[in-house]
Amino acid sequence: xxxxxxxxxxxxxxxxxxxxxxxxxxxxxxxxxxxxxxxxxxxxxxxxxxxxxxxxxxxxxxxxxxxxxxxxxxxxxxxxxxxxxxxxxxxxxxxxxxxxxxxxxxxxxxxxxxxxxxxxxxxxxxxxxxxxxxxxxxxxxxxxxxxxxxxxxxxxxxxxxxxxxxxxxxxxxxxxxxxxxxxxxxxxxxxxxxxxxxxxxxxxxxxxxxxxxxxxxxxxxx
Numbered sequence: 001x002x003x004x005x006x007x008x009x010x011x012x013x014x015x016x017x018x019x020x021x022x023x024x025x026x027x028x029x030x031x032x033x034x035x036x037x038x039x040x041x042x043x044x045x046x047x048x049x050x051x052x053x054x055x056x057x058x059x060x061x062x063x064x065x066x067x068x069x070x071x072x073x074x075x076x077x078x079x080x081x082x083x084x085x086x087x088x089x090x091x092x093x094x095x096x097x098x099x100x101x102x103x104x105x106x107x108x109x110x111x112x113x114x115x116x117x118x119x120x121x122x123x124x125x126x127x128x129x130x131x132x133x134x135x136x137x138x139x140x141x142x143x144x145x146x147x148x149x150x151x152x153x154x155x156x157x158x159x160x161x162x163x164x165x166x167x168x169x170x171x172x173x174x175x176x177x178x179x180x181x182x183x184x185x186x187x188x189x190x191x192x193x194x195x196x197x198x199x200x201x202x203x204x205x206x207x208x209x210x211x212x213x214x215x216x217x218x219x220x221x222x
Contacts, residue, residue: 022186024194028080029201035081036088036202043092050093053156059086064199071195080195087206094210098217108220112212120205123176127183134184137177144174165218168211175208 051059063083070076098105127134148170155164182200185191 017192018187018189021192021194021197025186025197025201028077028194028198032080032084032198032202033205036084036091036206039085039088040092040095043089044096044099047096048089048092051090056090060090067199068196071193076195080199083199084202087202091206091210094213098213102217102220104220105217108216109213112209112216115212116205116209119176119208120179120201123179124183127180127187131187132184133188134177134181135188135190137181141174141177141181144170144177148174165215168214171207171211172215175204175211178204 060083063079063086067076067079067083070079095109098109102108148167151163151170152167154160155167178200182191182197182204186197191197
């Protein structure tokens with residue numbers, strides 16, 4: 001006799017939990033994006049030189065590990081801001097190069113930024129309104145990210161411009177897929193930690209922006 005009310009209560013509690021994770025994720029994502037932009041702006045104003053690649057990779061993976069390790073505690077909030085601030089710092093010299101060293105650099109930066117923002121909003125809205133389950137993309141995305149990362153190292157060390165552009169295109173598509181996957185995971189209860197969800201979405205936005213910057217910059221040079 002009480003099974004139906006019980007199911008309703010369970011469903012309601014699940015929806016409230018999901019909405020809380022989604023709300024906290026977007027709030028933290030907005031805060032980290034703002035913080036990252038401030039850090040990048042300060043670094044650009046100081047004309048900070050590019051970081052060594054190994055320092056960039058080492059700092060990123062160390063902070064990512066620390067963030068994921070502490071994601072269930074308040075310390076995780078500190079590390080997520082350190083991580084996103086660090087990524088803002090690494091992006092600053094690249095953005096500054098486009099702003100100061102190439103024709104129409106400001107337009108290229110704004111185009112990459114606007115395309116990234118519209119893509120994130122559109123993909124998130126699609127996942128939220130259709131409520132489709134994109135968990136089937138998990139394996140493809142993991143393999144794709146690993147392949148793109150390895151190819152990016154090959155392109156860097158052997159100075160292969162065409163391969164570098166191809167990798168940027170791969171990262172744009174993979175980032176879009178991760179945005180759909182992560183939003184879907186929150187909706188369907190596959191992701192219950194807003195800190196790890198924020199990191200995943202932030203890194204996807206960062207990778208998409210930097211990749212589009214590379215692609216649009218190359219198109220601008222032609």
